[in-house]
Amino acid sequence: MLKSIKESPLYKIANPNSIAFLGASNNFMSMGTQMLDSVKLLGFEGAVYPVHPKEDTVLGFKAYPRIADLPEVPDLAVIVLPTKIVSEIIKACGQKGIKHAIVVSGGFREVGGSGIALQAELEQTAAAHGVRLLGPNCLGVANVHHRFNPTPLPCDCAPGFVGLASQSGSFITQIFNYLQLHKMGFSTAFSVGNELNIDMVDCLEYLGACPNTKVIALYIEGLRRGREFVETARSIVPHKPIVALYVGGSESGRQAAFSHTGAMAGPDRLYDGILRQSGIIRAASLTELFDFCWALGSQPSPRGPNVVIQTHSGGPGATAADSCGRAGLALASLKPETVEKLRPFVPHTASVKNPIDLTFNKNMQDFYWDIPKLLLEDENTDMLLLYFLAPPVFIERFLTGMGASSEQAIKDARKIIDDQAVTFIRLVDSYDKPIIGYTYRSLQEPFVNKLLDHGIPVYPDPSRAAKAMGALRQYALLRGKIVTGEK
Numbered sequence: 431m432l433k434s435i436k437e438s439p440l441y442k443i444a445n446p447n448s449i450a451f452l453g454a455s456n457n458f459m460s461m462g463t464q465m466l467d468s469v470k471l472l473g474f475e476g477a478v479y480p481v482h483p484k485e486d487t488v489l490g491f492k493a494y495p496r497i498a499d500l501p502e503v504p505d506l507a508v509i510v511l512p513t514k515i516v517s518e519i520i521k522a523c524g525q526k527g528i529k530h531a532i533v534v535s536g537g538f539r540e541v542g543g544s545g546i547a548l549q550a551e552l553e554q555t556a557a558a559h560g561v562r563l564l565g566p567n568c569l570g571v572a573n574v575h576h577r578f579n580p581t582p583l584p585c586d587c588a589p590g591f592v593g594l595a596s597q598s599g600s601f602i603t604q605i606f607n608y609l610q611l612h613k614m615g616f617s618t619a620f621s622v623g624n625e626l627n628i629d630m631v632d633c634l635e636y637l638g639a640c641p642n643t644k645v646i647a648l649y650i651e652g653l654r655r656g657r658e659f660v661e662t663a664r665s666i667v668p669h670k671p672i673v674a675l676y677v678g679g680s681e682s683g684r685q686a687a688f689s690h691t692g693a694m695a696g697p698d699r700l701y702d703g704i705l706r707q708s709g710i711i712r713a714a715s716l717t718e719l720f721d722f723c724w725a726l727g728s729q730p731s732p733r734g735p736n737v738v739i740q741t742h743s744g745g746p747g748a749t750a751a752d753s754c755g756r757a758g759l760a761l762a763s764l765k766p767e768t769v770e771k772l773r774p775f776v777p778h779t780a781s782v783k784n785p786i787d788l789t790f791n792k793n794m795q796d797f798y799w800d801i802p803k804l805l806l807e808d809e810n811t812d813m814l815l816l817y818f819l820a821p822p823v824f825i826e827r828f829l830t831g832m833g834a835s836s837e838q839a840i841k842d843a844r845k846i847i848d849d850q851a852v853t854f855i856r857l858v859d860s861y862d863k864p865i866i867g868y869t870y871r872s873l874q875e876p877f878v879n880k881l882l883d884h885g886i887p888v889y890p891d892p893s894r895a896a897k898a899m900g901a902l903r904q905y906a907l908l909r910g911k912i913v914t915g916e917k
Contacts, residue, residue: 446505453510462510513537524559533565568623569599590615593643595633613882617642638666645727667709725898736762739785747785750892757900
């Protein structure tokens with residue numbers, strides 16, 4: 431692992447104080463213009479120097495005709511220019527003293543033919559002038575904590591704890607909105623493209639040392655430095671979980687990966703072994719990748735595999751129980767004294783076996799404090815999975831039935847819901863056990879949305895919630911094996 435994050439060749443790429451931007455204009459049909467506009471919209475606080483042969487200003491920034499004309503040596507050059515002149519531009523960067531670059535331009539090794547020669551030329555030029563670069567054929571970086579987003583889409587997610595290294599550029603920019611909906615966000619996200627002289631291993635090292643990163647996500651199409659990858663991952667896993675999605679295992683995936691970035695994919699079983707040996711949790715889809723990161727970055731490690739389920743209804747409870755079994759988890763056997771303590775809070779028509787199915791509950795305090803408190807205090811319980819059904823209309827109907835006006839009922843219902851959410855959040859903060867929710871209703875409903883704001887995961891499906899809990903348990907086991915040196 432790096433002794434300091436500043437030792438990484440990615441540090442100045444992710445945390446520049448000044449940038450030169452080549453390929454932006456005042457024409458928004460240009461990809462480079464859209465990328466520079468994203469930098470501006472997020473409020474990057476450093477100096478921005480567009481380089482343009484004709485324009486005096488670009489998007490309000492003073493422009494310069496050549497790299498040599500820049501008033502200082504920027505930390506980073508972002509290059510969105512025709513493939514055939516990229517090597518020439520890197521040479522000019524090196525002569526100016528710019529030692530870090532993002533090369534967005536494609537048309538190199540990934541297209542074969544003359545592209546292979548162009549990439550070889552670029553590699554030689556970068557080496558000759560000491561330039562470390564992300565790409566080519568990438569979208570670079572998004573560091574929301576540094577307010578730096580030179581990608582095509584504006585960043586609409588808050589700074590977060592998920593560090594991403596991706597061999598697809600799309601996932602560092604097109605996933606912003608998805609993360610925001612789940613109240614997650616990136617710490618730093620890297621698109622490595624063709625990995626000319628910075629690769630996945632370099633990204634792992636950076637994210638392993640990054641103080642804002644709690645969990646690392648990898649999108650992999652192929653690995654070049656297999657041994658270094660395994661060693662680096664194993665040094666990180668005792669401190670941070672790593673989750674990976676590998677897509678080159680099938681023949682169609684292998685072909686797509688090679689045409690995308692020129693990555694050399696391998697058989698699925700081989701990569702499955704590499705990831706397991708590295709201590710990395712493997713996701714089966716992009717949804718799973720971020721589902722697992724959500725839980726791993728926000729929840730404590732479980733002491734065991736035993737889950738207790740609390741629900742309003744039998745169907746959602748049974749579905750959750752089945753999902754837990756499929757995720758390799760077990761239903762906790764509650765202690766007899768816990769069962770007896772539960773009885774005063776549970777209607778005679780309800781079940782005090784796990785899942786705890788209340789069927790219908792009139793007292794929200796019972797559901798969001800007293801009952802889960804008893805379940806979490808049971809030493810046989812390692813994790814709590816709770817079904818949320820709290821639409822405001824339930825309370826609004828009750829209040830209007832008591833004589834309140836519709837307007838007053840809506841206002842009072844929101845306050846009641848907010849108060850109960852605060853109560854449940856206080857409970858969550860009191861226990862060092864994973865607590866995860868699921869619902870079939872919108873994540874934007876007030877109660878759930880308040881939990882999400884506090885960092886409590888609530889999944890829109892019990893299967894996704896159970897698999898995320900399974901990832902928590904898997905990480906605890908993998909980390910234990912690496913710490914103890916087990917094979």
